[in-house]
Each structure stands twice: as C-alpha cells, then as structure tokens.
Amino acid sequence: MIIIVCGVSGTGKSTIGKLLASKLQLPFYDGDDFHPKSNVQKMQNGTALNDQDRAPWLTQLSTELAQWESNKGAVLACSALKESYREILSTKCKEPITWVVLNGSKALLTERLDARKGHFFDSHMLTSQLNTLELPDYGLVINVALTPEEIIDTISTHVQG
Incomplete structure (x- = not known):
C-alpha cells in the first residue's frame, strides 16, 4: 500500500504523514529529503521551482515508490501539486x-509557515504554490483546519474501508 500525503507547504504533510505511517505501521518518507541540492538552494533563495526543476526529483520518487511498494508499502509526504506530477x-x-490532499486557507497556511523555523520554504512563496495547485477529483481532500487526530481518523477510515 502506497499513500501519498500531498498539498502546498504549511498543510502539515510531514506531520500527518508520520502520524499516519505510525498508525498503519508503514515506513514514512519525506519527499523534501529527495530534492537535489540545487532545488533546495533555489527555494532557500526564494525562487519557486519550475517543472524542469521538479522532473528529475519526481522521476526518482516514482522509482522509490515502486521499491517501497514491493516491500510492505509506505507513506510519502510530497507536494504533488499538479496532476502531471501525480501521473509521474x-x-x-x-x-x-x-492520494490524500491536505488543503487549507491561505491565511492559515501563512500563519503556519511564518511560525516554522529552520525550513527552506517560507510563506512568501506560498502564493506560487497555491496558484500551481490542481485539486484532484479522486482520493481524499481534507481541510487542515481539522485536528491532526481528526485528519488521521478520516484517512484511516478511508484506507481501511
């Protein structure tokens, strides 16, 4: 079983992904850990990634996903903002x-991003991600105004149902 928790920065992908992985007894991976240094540097400099920047990263993640699937599965936190990214x-x-898409208001996400310390992504790039986001008509789309426990319960019910 492969579960991808996706959405823009500040939605809590890593937090929810870790909690979900623990509940389902699956390994957790964060897509950010697979970005090449050039992508991280670009984001640290306040420049949004483009499709060309993301292509090798998405291809690598697709290979990793197949490997994790051949084991017992995994939970991956990954932005996966566009349908074309999800296809790759x-x-x-x-x-x-x-697919679990975490979504929330720009105000809530900005507040969360501004409260984060030591992360390479900051709130001024949020607008770019929100403009890029293509919500799918499949999977779960969950409002992050819910508590982490409510979100995990919703996902667990869906996965086990």
Missing part, C-alpha cells in the same frame, strides 16, 4: 496509490 509519481507502481 504513479508510473512505476503496480497498485493504485491512495
């Missing part, structure tokens, strides 16, 4: 991926 991520998996 899905290319090497044999089974359908469970």
Whole structure:
C-alpha cells in the first residue's frame, strides 16, 4: 500500500504523514529529503521551482515508490501539486496509490509557515504554490483546519474501508 500525503507547504504533510505511517505501521518518507541540492538552494533563495526543476526529483520518487511498494508499502509526504506530477509519481507502481490532499486557507497556511523555523520554504512563496495547485477529483481532500487526530481518523477510515 502506497499513500501519498500531498498539498502546498504549511498543510502539515510531514506531520500527518508520520502520524499516519505510525498508525498503519508503514515506513514514512519525506519527499523534501529527495530534492537535489540545487532545488533546495533555489527555494532557500526564494525562487519557486519550475517543472524542469521538479522532473528529475519526481522521476526518482516514482522509482522509490515502486521499491517501497514491493516491500510492505509506505507513506510519502510530497507536494504533488499538479496532476502531471501525480501521473509521474504513479508510473512505476503496480497498485493504485491512495492520494490524500491536505488543503487549507491561505491565511492559515501563512500563519503556519511564518511560525516554522529552520525550513527552506517560507510563506512568501506560498502564493506560487497555491496558484500551481490542481485539486484532484479522486482520493481524499481534507481541510487542515481539522485536528491532526481528526485528519488521521478520516484517512484511516478511508484506507481501511
């Protein structure tokens, strides 16, 4: 079972992904850990990534997903903002991926990003991500105004249902 928790920065992908992985007894991976240094540097400099920047990263993640799937599965936190990105991520998996899209208001996300310390992404790049986000008509779309516990319960019910 592969579950990808996605959405723009500040939605809590890593927090929810870790909690979900623990509950389901699956390994957790953060897509940010797979970015090449050039992508991280670009974001640290306040420049949004473009499709060309993301392509090798998404291709690598698709390979990793297939490997994790061949084991017992995994939970991945990954922005996956566009449908084309989700298609690349899905290319090497044999089974359908469970998609969980975390979504929230710009005000709430800005507040969360401004409270973060030591992360390479800051709130001034949020508008670019929100403009890029393509919400899918499949999977779960969950409002992050809910508590982490409510979000995990919603996902668990969906996965186990």
